[in-house]
Amino acid sequence: MFLPPVSTRSRAMDRSNAQWIFPLPVTAFRPRRRGFNRMLGAGLAACILGGLARPARAQGVHLDVPYVPTPHEVVEAMLELAGVQPGERVTDLGCGDGRMVVTAASQFGAHGLGVDIDPERIREARANAAEAGVADKVEFRVGDLFEVDLRDTDVLAIYLLEEINLRLRPVILAQMRPGARVVSHAFSMGPWRPDREELILGRRVFLWTVPAQAGGRWRARHNGREFTLTLEQDYQILGGSAAFGPRSAEVRDGRVSGSEVAFTLEVVPGSPELLRGRIDGERIVALDGGAVWSAERLAR
Ligand SMILES: C[S@@+](CC[C@H](N)C(=O)[O-])C[C@H]1O[C@@H](n2cnc3c(N)ncnc32)[C@H](O)[C@@H]1O
Known part of the structure; x- marks a missing residue:
């Protein structure tokens, strides 16, 4: 063959x-x-x-x-x-x-x-x-x-x-x-x-x-909400948490594939949502067709 x-x-x-x-x-x-x-x-x-x-x-x-x-x-x-x-x-x-x-x-x-x-x-x-x-x-x-x-x-x-x-x-x-x-x-x-x-x-x-470097702290925005996203990266696997004031939510099922990231997060409590984005230098921009969100890197 x-x-x-x-x-x-x-x-x-x-x-x-x-x-x-x-x-x-x-x-x-x-x-x-x-x-x-x-x-x-x-x-x-x-x-x-x-x-x-x-x-x-x-x-x-x-x-x-x-x-x-x-x-x-x-x-x-x-x-x-x-x-x-x-x-x-x-x-x-x-x-x-x-x-x-x-x-x-x-x-x-x-x-x-x-x-x-x-x-x-x-x-x-x-x-x-x-x-x-x-x-x-x-x-x-x-x-x-x-x-x-x-x-x-x-x-x-x-x-x-x-x-x-x-x-x-x-x-x-x-x-x-x-x-x-x-x-x-x-x-x-x-x-x-x-x-x-x-x-x-x-x-x-x-x-x-080869995965992008996604680990670190990010300031993220989603539907008018602003929150701090802390991503922990283990090669192509992503975990971490998001802090919405006193409330925090877990980053689940996270993956990095090349420059793309995807993970599930309860931005709204009880409503898990898939966030997909592309890392472009010090920013993450949402991928077309998914949730509209963005992030800027605060620290690696
Ligand atoms: C297992 S062979 C693989 C050959 C080829 N890549 C292939 O798949 O057919 C490993 C090769 O690494 C070379 N090699 C061993 N040590 C090296 C080194 N430090 N730097 C560069 N080449 C090395 C050897 O001469 C050998 O040709």
């Missing part, structure tokens, strides 16, 4: 698919036990054990994650799940042979950036981009994934380890715009629960939409 056209696969890509089936050469991988065990847990045991049995190939390159390519069918499904649009920028941190970024460019009309610490992977990625005819739409760099600026990235596609995801999480939340997406093969983000989780050809794939 997800078979990519032959033209998007290069010989180098096919070689690494063969590595998926047969024992993998792993480049100077020094596993830390916790991450290693999780990788095993994700069903990669045979490949990685096979790889570890071989001597390192590129001396001096320390890998935080071993090289294990995502199968092409899963690459396509990940990019579909993330809803990659023409012109969007897709970034793969630890890009391997570049298949994620090359496929995003050749099949989704995106442009992109792939970064890998192993120069051999970057040579393969550049060759694959040239072979697929998308060299002008993609950039591949040798570098450390922790030093990449993600501010321009619309979709971050990754296949790392959970401990690496956890180290990246604050960078993602600080740098990526609300509404940008993160799609990860096999590994989650701990307490940042995914918005979607799919099983694709036996592989777990997670999707998150």
